[in-house]
Amino acid sequence: MRKVTERIVMSFTCFAMFFGAGNLIFPAFLSFNAGSNTAFAFIGFALSAITLPVLALIAVGRTGSLERLSARVNPFFARVFTIVIYLAIGPMLAIPRTASTSYEMVKIAFSIERDIISWLYSALFFALAGVVALKPEKLSKRLGKILSPILITLIIILFISVFFMAPFDAVAKAPYDETPFLSGVLEGYQTMDAIAGLVFGTVIAINLRKMGIEDEDDIRREGGIAAVGGGILLLVIYLLLSAIGMSSHVLLSSADNGADILSAAASFIFPDMGRVLIAAIFIIACFNTSVGLLSSVGEYFNSLYPSLSRAKWIFIFALISAIIANAGLDTIISISSPVLEVIYPVAITLMVLSLADGRNNLSLSYKVAIPVAFVFSLVGIIWGNSFIWIIPTLIAMALGVAADKKR
Numbered sequence: 121m122r123k124v125t126e127r128i129v130m131s132f133t134c135f136a137m138f139f140g141a142g143n144l145i146f147p148a149f150l151s152f153n154a155g156s157n158t159a160f161a162f163i164g165f166a167l168s169a170i171t172l173p174v175l176a177l178i179a180v181g182r183t184g185s186l187e188r189l190s191a192r193v194n195p196f197f198a199r200v201f202t203i204v205i206y207l208a209i210g211p212m213l214a215i216p217r218t219a220s221t222s223y224e225m226v227k228i229a230f231s232i233e234r235d236i237i238s239w240l241y242s243a244l245f246f247a248l249a250g251v252v253a254l255k256p257e258k259l260s261k262r263l264g265k266i267l268s269p270i271l272i273t274l275i276i277i278l279f280i281s282v283f284f285m286a287p288f289d290a291v292a293k294a295p296y297d298e299t300p301f302l303s304g305v306l307e308g309y310q311t312m313d314a315i316a317g318l319v320f321g322t323v324i325a326i327n328l329r330k331m332g333i334e335d336e337d338d339i340r341r342e343g344g345i346a347a348v349g350g351g352i353l354l355l356v357i358y359l360l361l362s363a364i365g366m367s368s369h370v371l372l373s374s375a376d377n378g379a380d381i382l383s384a385a386a387s388f389i390f391p392d393m394g395r396v397l398i399a400a401i402f403i404i405a406c407f408n409t410s411v412g413l414l415s416s417v418g419e420y421f422n423s424l425y426p427s428l429s430r431a432k433w434i435f436i437f438a439l440i441s442a443i444i445a446n447a448g449l450d451t452i453i454s455i456s457s458p459v460l461e462v463i464y465p466v467a468i469t470l471m472v473l474s475l476a477d478g479r480n481n482l483s484l485s486y487k488v489a490i491p492v493a494f495v496f497s498l499v500g501i502i503w504g505n506s507f508i509w510i511i512p513t514l515i516a517m518a519l520g521v522a523a524d525k526k527r
Contacts, residue, residue, distance in 0.1 A: 126331060129265055130342065131349025133327060136268035137320050138173055138350060139357065140218050140409025142311040144402060145378030147358045148365030150307050152381050155290030157300035158366055162358070164304025169311045170354050172468065176317025177324065177347035179474040181340045186318045189474055192486040201466065202420070208463060209316045210417035211440040213456045218406035218413075219245045219445035220452060224379055225402040229395035242445045246414075246438040249407055253414035253434050271404045272357065274397065278382065279360040281389035285367045306506060309460045310453065315467050316409075317347075319416040326419075414438060458501055465497040465509040466490060473517065484527065485520030492516040 147165065154161035183189040186205060190198035208214065219242045226232065226241065295303045324343050333339055361378075364385050368375075371384040379402075386394035418434035428436075444452070469489050473482060493516075496509035 127342070127345055127349065130324070130327065130346035131353060132265070132268040134177070134320070134324065134346050134350025135353040135357075136271070136408040137323070137412030138311075138313045138316065138354060138409070139268075139271070140214075140221075140406050142217070142221075143169070143313070143354070143358075143409075144361065144382065144405055145221065146307050146310055147361040147378070148368070148381045149375065149378035150296075150304060151362040151365035152290075152368060152372075152375055152378075153293045154296035154300055154304070155292040155366070155369075157292040157296050158362060160300035161296050161304035161307070162362055164301040165308040166304075166355065166358065168305045168308030168464075169313055169358070170308075170351050172308075172314035172471070173317040173354075174347045174351040175471050175475060176314050176467070177321050177350075178344050179471045180318055180321035181325070181343040181347075182474065184336075185322060189318075189470060192473075192477075192483065193470075193490045194487070197490070203424075205315050205318055205463065205467070206417050206420050208456075208459060209312055209319060209413055211437040211444065213452060213459065214312050214316065215410055215413050215417075215437065215441040216444035216447070217452050217456075218249075218410040219441065220448060221379070222399075222402040222406040223445070225383070225395075225399040228379075228383060229399035238446050239442075242442040245407070246410070246442045246445075249410040249414055250434050250438040252411045253418065254431055267404055267408050271401065271408065272353070274401045274404070275357055275360055278386055278389070278397065278401065279364060281385045282363050282367045284389065285370050290366065290369045302507060309464055310456070312456070312460065314471075315460075315463055316413065318467060318471075319420065320412060322419055323412060323416050410441075414441075461501055461506050462494070462497045465493040465500075465513065469493040469513055469517070476521075482521060482524045484523045485517055488520035488523075489513055489516040 146169070147162075150161050150165055151158045180186055180189060187198050187202040190201050193201075222245070223238055223241045227237075291297075292300065321343065324346060325339055328339050328342055328346075333342060361382075365378065365381050368381045368385055371388055372381065375381050375384075379398075382401075383395060383398050386398040388394065390397055414434050414437060417437055418430050421433045421437075422428065422430035425433075470486075473485055473489060476482065477485075493509050493513040496512045500506050500508040
């Protein structure tokens with residue numbers, strides 16, 4: 121694949137798979153609360169919500185799969201960790217969140233009050249997402265060429281509202297008043313994109329092969345280009361959403377989440393159709409991510425347990441996701457926070473070691489650093505310090521590298 125247009129399409133495909141529910145609500149909510157400290161908070165957010173997902177795609181692309189990468193620790197860890205990752209970004213947390221978030225906006229747009237509508241919406245949402253996910257080799261056409269450009273256009277239209285709002289220099293709210301950078305990093309965790317990147321690499325490779333690329337080196341190179349292109353698109357859209365959030369203080373004195381902020385901005389510029397516009401943005405973004413996740417999770421569990429076809433696995437996960445989605449957005453987010461604070465340190469350590477391990481000579485480093493990252497992530501949850509794992513893990517990595525070099 122050498123055509124610029126094909127690379128652009130693959131970049132849009134990466135962007136579309138990453139950009140879902142959390143990607144819409146968290147940047148606007150971050151800047152709304154960070155106020156004058158938005159720049160520092162955004163840098164932290166970009167680190168965990170853009171840089172880490174791109175590195176995850178590249179790391180998996182170099183090894184071929186998440187399980188093969190994790191096997192550098194040991195086979196048992198590889199199987200358990202990979203299953204946990206797929207379930208977390210699959211039917212347990214991330215996939216249900218796509219339907220629950222988009223439904224919240226539909227509910228507001230059309231003043232829906234009956235609970236039965238939530239179940240009907242979830243059923244229809246995942247039925248359509250499951251059908252599209254059955255053909256992963258066509259995702260670059262459906263997401264990259266069609267839905268992703270539509271989504272970006274709608275967000276740009278929403279961004280126009282910023283130019284009509286009065287400038288307002290907001291005071292940073294807790295925790296952004298004291299730790300804007302670290303708070304931004306934690307907010308980026310909630311997008312779940314770094315761990316999603318560990319499984320999206322397979323789908324990207326499938327689409328590249330569909331375009332006629334067979335050589336593994338070419339697949340890795342083009343996958344890396346697509347990952348960086350998708351990251352650039354994420355950066356641009358996050359900046360637009362952050363600008364909306366920071367400017368929305370003239371519309372709202374407080375907000376429970378980013379959805380409230382975007383809804384207010386849409387209603388400001390389009391009083392009659394604003395809520396419908398924001399609902400359309402949420403539906404497309406969440407649908408794109410749901411399709412990518414269902415495809416990835418179905419692909420993995422079919423390879424793990426081939427007695428069930430890939431289509432049946434997708435159906436099972438779509439059904440489970442539809443049920444869990446009705447627990448509500450706030451419930452899903454509250455459950456995901458501690459889970460992510462355990463998974464992220466392990467995933468980040470794995471990515472860093474993979475990118476540093478150019479000649480596969482760091483076997484001891486994986487065996488030493490990964491357990492340390494896991495143990496201290498648990499300690500961090502108990503002590504209320506999400507970043508306590510960093511120093512012990514860096515020390516463990518340094519000792520492991522030194523041992524590997526000596527050996």
